[in-house]
Amino acid sequence: MRSLREQLCEYGRRAVELGLVIGTSGNLSVREGELVAVTPSGVALDRLTPETCPVVDVEGHLVEGELQPSSETPMHLAVYQATDARAIVHTHSVFGTVVATTMTELPPVHYNALLLGGTVKVAPYATYGTPELAANVRAAMEGKRAALMANHGGVTIGATLEEAFEATRLLEWLCEVYVRGLGVGKPTVLTDEQLAAVVERSFNPPEFPRRP
């Protein structure tokens, strides 16, 4: 788990550098087999060391570490149980939280939303750290790579921590485009047909003939 705990430190620092989290908010985890390395409770994500990152099993028992795991660990474990995720990133990023406090979903206004599964749902509000919030996020995440949590923030999954982290950056970018778009006019939402055409295109990329 050593290298996975080092990854938590690296992406924790990046999350702070990019302004995706402030203070001790936000948490990350990465899974290997039945074990999950997770960021600790009460430590800023740019102050982590591998030793400070606890390891829990998928049932939520503390396996290693002096510090308590993040209070959102139940949500992480619920998502691991319900998906093929190998890493999870949760932040209180500004535009994601704006959408999560004002809307019930983030509609696909850009085709890159497909990378997160299209429309991103906002999970109904529940107190942080509770089984209710974990269940709400798990339901909103079904068939997706991302979800928003009402009046709270965003969560993304990936096959690696890098993938989950890039999904968080993309989610924040999509939320920013939508929120800024609302300030200018009425953003056009892509139709199912337009999105299907993008998927079709991605499976059949154009081949450029070589110059003779």
Ligand SMILES: [Zn+2]
């Ligand atoms: Zn949170």
